[in-house]
Amino acid sequence: MIQPTLIKKQRLILYALLALIIITIVTGMGMGYASLSYDRLIPTLLGQGTFKEEFVLFSVRLPRIIITLLAGMALSLSGAILQGVTRNDLADPGMIGINAGAGVAITVFYLFFPISGGVFGFVLPLVAFAGALITACVIYLFSYHKPEGLQPTRLVLIGVGCSTALSGLMIVLISSAERIKVDFIAKWLAGSIWGADWPFILAILPWLAILIPFTLYKANRLNILGLNEAVAIGVGVSIEKERIQLLLAAVALAASAVSATGSIAFIGLMAPHMAKALVGPRNQLSIPVAVLLGGWLLLFADTIGRHMVEPEGIPAGIMVALIGAPYFIYLLLKK
Known part of the structure; x- marks a missing residue:
């Protein structure tokens, strides 16, 4: 209690x-660069601003603010899940390679599969999720030892190694790409919040709306998984089933965030x-x-x-x- x-x-x-x-x-x-005085914020929010004021607020600043806030929420929740599942205080989606896996998938998709701008914001989180999921599965398989279960220290070390290898692969991919596409990937790698537009907000919001309540529902299981496997088995928790479900949630949250904000760790x-x-x-x-x-x-x-x-x-x-x-x-x- x-x-x-x-x-x-x-x-x-x-x-x-x-x-x-x-x-x-x-x-x-x-x-910001374009002036919008604080005494004009409420009138502009209520639709009583000039064309310039409404453009600056609703098309430039507000989408960026909202997507940044949502991405920070998704990344922090993903980190909380990973730390509980792996019993490792240093686990983080950026540090153990999940962000890098999403980045490689986004890079390949952006360079070789051109798509119209209208659906780009909705497809990109799915592409990032696929790349992050494959990376997470590889890291999990190499970190798992059947007699002893998941090895937290090994997971971090393998994750760091995968992150480095995938970052190198990303550099190889963009080394021969067009200049404009290289600029986009460079901004993504720096975490420049490039997806500051309403379609990206609509793409990331459903993930949070579903996975925040799901994680809170699983909070007690996450507490048990954070102890040790003997305790978890003793209270009747299906360890592998819970781990897989929570890892999928962590991967989805991290992928949806970095697909709009770029590679952000810590x-x-x-x-x-x-x-x-x-x-x-x-x-x-x-x-x-x-x-x-x-x-x-x-x-x-x-x-x-x-x-x-x-x-x-x-x-x-x-x-x-x-x-x-x-x-x-x-x-x-x-x-």
Whole structure:
């Protein structure tokens, strides 16, 4: 049974994170190369702005803000699932090769299978999911040892190796491509939030709408899987079945996010850890906090990065890496 004081603490943290998200959204809507004053935000949102104001808000800034928020939520939830399933605090979709697998699939699709722009945003998450799923299956097979089960340390090492190999393959693929296509892949690799348009929001939203409730429903199973296999078997949990279901959810979340934002690491590593530090290790409490925290972290990184260097700014993936790399080193030293 969860203590009432912990539940109360979690709710206060959730309210605080929602407030931070709203403040960051409002700040991001008013900042940018094209001027849109804060006193014009509400009239423009209500349809009373000029053509320029409505274009800047609804076609440029708002889609980017929403897709960044949703992607951060998806990556943080994916990281929370992976850390629970693998019993490894360093598991992250970017670090263990899932993002790289999605990236190779996107690269091959973009270079060799041209498709009309109208359905591009809807097809790309499926392509990314296929690439990420194949990579996850390979990593899982090489990390699994029948007498002992899944080896968490081996999983991270194999994942890092796969990520490096796939990154090299991606460079080989784009080395002979056209300049405009190389520019697109380079932006994807830097995590530049390139899919800042409404079709990409509609493509990623169903994954979150389905998989957030699914993960919360599986939260107690995730708690048990995070202990050890003997305990899980003792309480009647079908380990492999639960692992496969949760891994599929993690892969789908990561793939849908990186298909629109590009290769972004460390969000899935940092947000679950911070959430557990705030409300404890129970997934029923930490997952909602991690989801909001991951969304805010990526949104904050993108908002700051966009305005550090005019007019292009610094990609969100680089901003997150600047924060995440020291945090990763801290975790390595701690664990």
